[in-house]
Amino acid sequence: xxxxxxxxxxxxxxxxxxxxxxxxxxxxxxxxxxxxxxxxxxxxxxxxxxxxxxxxxxxxxxxxxxxxxxxxxxxxxxxxxxxxxxxxxxxxxxxxxxxxxxxxxxxxxxxxxxxxxxxxxxxxxxxxxxxxxxxxxxxxxxxxxxxxxxxxxxxxxxxxxxxxxxxxxxxxxxxxxxxxxxxxxxxxxxxxxxxxxxxxxxxxxxxxxxxxxxxxxxxxxxxxxxxxxxxxxxxxxxxxxxxxxxxxxxxxxxxxxxxxxxxxxxxxxxxxxxxxxxxxxxxxxxxxxxxxxxxxxxxxxxxxxxxxxxxxxxxxxxxxxxxxxxxxxxxxxxxxxxxxxxxxxxxxxxxxxxxxxxxxxxxxxxxxx
Numbered sequence: 538x539x540x541x542x543x544x545x546x547x548x549x550x551x552x553x554x555x556x557x558x559x560x561x562x563x564x565x566x567x568x569x570x571x572x573x574x575x576x577x578x579x580x581x582x583x584x585x586x587x588x589x590x591x592x593x594x595x596x597x598x599x600x601x602x603x604x605x606x607x608x609x610x611x612x613x614x615x616x617x618x619x620x621x622x623x624x625x626x627x628x629x630x631x632x633x634x635x636x637x638x639x640x641x642x643x644x645x646x647x648x649x650x651x652x653x654x655x656x657x658x659x660x661x662x663x664x665x666x667x668x669x670x671x672x673x674x675x676x677x678x679x680x681x682x683x684x685x686x687x688x689x690x691x692x693x694x695x696x697x698x699x700x701x702x703x704x705x706x707x708x709x710x711x712x713x714x715x716x717x718x719x720x721x722x723x724x725x726x727x728x729x730x731x732x733x734x735x736x737x738x739x740x741x742x743x744x745x746x747x748x749x750x751x752x753x754x755x756x757x758x759x760x761x762x763x764x765x766x767x768x769x770x771x772x773x774x775x776x777x778x779x780x781x782x783x784x785x786x787x788x789x790x791x792x793x794x795x796x797x798x799x800x801x802x803x804x805x806x807x808x809x810x811x812x813x814x815x816x817x818x819x820x821x822x823x824x825x826x827x828x829x830x831x832x833x834x835x836x837x838x839x840x841x842x843x844x845x846x847x848x849x850x851x852x853x854x855x856x857x858x859x860x861x862x863x864x865x866x867x868x869x870x871x872x873x874x875x876x877x878x879x880x881x882x883x884x885x886x887x888x889x890x891x892x893x894x895x896x897x898x899x900x901x902x903x904x905x906x
Contacts, residue, residue, distance in 0.1 A: 538844030544572055546874040549891035554868055567878060567887060571845060574853035574866050575609025575875030575890060576830045579683060579760060579786055580645060580732070582614045583793035583825075588803055589613045591625030593632035600638035602796065604888040604895035606829040607852070607877035610640040610865060612683055614790075616805050617648030617663040620671070627674045638895055642860065643682030644675060647731065650696060651711035652687040657736040658804060658824035659711065672700070681705050682860060685731040687712035688722025701726035706859060708760065711736045712747055719750035723757055729859060732790055733759040733776055735767050735823070752779040758859050760788040761851075763836045764828040766815045770840040777841050786859060787833045787852045792816050792825035835883045845883065 545553035582588060585602040587595040596613050603611060613633075615626050630644055648659050649667035656664065675681035683706045687693060697707045709722045710731025715738065719730075730737075730751040738746035751759050752775075759780055763773050767790070776785055789795065794802040794811030802809045802816070809816050809824045816824045830852050837848040857866025864873045874892040877885060888896040 538846045539571065544868055544874075544876065546876075546889075546892045549874055549893070551868065551870055551872050551874050554870060570881040571849075571879040571883070572868065573607070573846075573849035573877050573879060574857075574868055574872075575877050575888065576607040576834075576849075576852040577642075577856040577860075577862075577866065578603070578608050578611040578789055578791075578830050578852075579856050579859070580614050580647070580788040580790045581611045582616060582647075582791060582804065583802075584789075584791045584795040586793055586797055586802075588793040588805075589615055589626075590618070590805070591622050591629050593629040596630065596633035596641055597636050597638075600633070600636035600641060603639040604890070605885060606796075607831040607834075607879070607885045607888055608639045609875040609877070609888060609890045609895070610642050610862075612643060612645040613641055614645040614647050617651065617659040617667070618805055619663055620666055620668050623668075623671055624674055627678060627680065630680050631678060638890075640890060642862075643680050645683040645685070646672075646675070646681065647685040648711060650686040650690055650693065652690060652713040654713040655687070655711045655736045655738070657711060658807065658809075658818055658822055660805060660807065663805070676703050676705075683708060683729075685710040687714060688725070688727065689714045689718045694721060694725045697722060697725040697727055704861070706861075709747070709751075709757075710760075713738050714747050714750075716745040716747075716750045719747045720754065723750070723754055728757055729786070730757050730759045732762050732767060732788065734772055735762070752776065755780075755784065758784050758786050758855060760786050762790050762826055762828060763787055763833045763840070764814070764826050765836065765840075767823060767826060773837065774841045777837075777843065782843065782847045782851055783855060785851050786855045787830060787837065787848075788856075789828045789830055789833065790826045791828060795825075795827045795829065797827075831877075831879075831883065831885050838883065 708729035740748040854866040
């Protein structure tokens with residue numbers, strides 16, 4: 538699973554990957570028990586006290602804080618919102634370009650073209666009022682990277698085809714699709730399923746639903762929130778058994794309360810009650826998570842028997858490949874030096890993006906006795 542070696546970096550790129558003894562290489566600048574490609578989070582609604590909406594400052598704040606969790610790139614994610622929020626969100630992302638820290642790769646629009654039967658924490662009014670030209674400004678500025686939609690809603694398949702002509706990744710989620718309808722969405726060009734098991738038609742031996750199609754169809758990657766709340770440990774194992782590590786992308790679906798003390802936070806104007814393990818609306822509906830991506834990696838290793846390299850790949854190479862990122866997600870010559878250094882407990886020691894240190898955990902000092 539893991540091999541001894543060294544990663545050599547110059548001018549922000551990986552110039553050599555040495556397997557085995559480092560030999561004549563200079564003394565390392567940074568040492569770690571484990572070096573992984575930087576983590577890429579496809580679904581970040583917020584965190585560290587802020588939520589993605591129409592504020593560039595929220596994106597900049599997340600970019601600065603996420604490297605502490607091993608994240609070097611991410612998709613700021615906007616849940617179904619009122620029509621007037623979308624153009625402001627577009628401008629906010631444009632204003633956040635050049636952020637210091639983890640790289641905002643583009644926006645993930647989660648909704649609003651989703652099923653009213655599988656809203657989760659999305660507001661029904663935001664779904665009902667979705668304007669038909671909503672995607673246009675995002676496509677014009679080429680900042681839309683991922684869209685979550687339901688294939689069975691009106692014009693769903695046509696919407697998938699249009700997005701794919703613009704090289705936007707389409708993920709099927711918040712959907713009440715039958716097995717057959719989900720497959721039609723994949724046939725139309727969708728390549729992902731959003732937060733597997735959650736806000737979708739479940740599996741039954743007579744009606745396998747979205748979950749059945751997602752697990753069986755090798756054309757789609759499944760996003761997985763491995764927090765033990767959205768997905769039971771056995772369900773995490775089942776997803777890996779059915780899909781294999783190369784078709785599972787670990788995501789957080791984090792909200793403003795992630796990385797914060799328990800309390801009351803906001804998601805699209807709704808109060809969210811956050812404790813140590815979960816985020817819920819007042820009626821008990823899950824409303825995103827308080828998970829960090831490095832914790833998701835640790836959970837997968839602890840719960841499934843997956844190797845460390847395999848778990849890290851689900852947080853790096855799989856999302857990079859899904860998004861078509863040709864220079865991220867692998868420890869290979871010519872790739873960006875996006876790296877996370879982990880200790881032997883898989884806790885983040887340091888994070889680098891294109892060779893620049895974004896986060897470094899101070900060493901633990903021992904007091905003399």
